[in-house]
Amino acid sequence: MLFLLLSILVLNGTAFWIPKKLTRHEIYVTSLFAVALAIITDTYLDLKHNLYGYFHVGPDYEVLLVLFGLYPAYSFIYLNLFPITKGLYAKAATYCFIGSSVFSMNG
Numbered sequence: 001m002l003f004l005l006l007s008i009l010v011l012n013g014t015a016f017w018i019p020k021k022l023t024r025h026e027i028y029v030t031s032l033f034a035v036a037l038a039i040i041t042d043t044y045l046d047l048k049h050n051l052y053g054y055f056h057v058g059p060d061y062e063v064l065l066v067l068f069g070l071y072p073a074y075s076f077i078y079l080n081l082f083p084i085t086k087g088l089y090a091k092a093a094t095y096c097f098i099g100s101s102v103f104s105m106n107g
Helices: 002-017 024-048 062-081 088-105
Strands: none
Touching (some): 002 062
């Protein structure tokens, strides 16, 4: 729980202080999409299939910290720092980094 609160502070602080390349509308839509997708996916996998739960099996209030504290900040940082105008090599390196991160977390 301490790591979760520290992660929320660091990610939201980073999202607040980095230079913004996105408009307010894009930030808002990105945050809403991240939270909606997380709620749908987590509810389906946790309650329907009993595959996992963040802290306990079934619904719990700590998940709200993850949904509203981590996902919007992470999605904003990711889209804000994505190399849109860079070449194919920079985009491929970004995708490889993200892919390796996702597969290493599924350990």
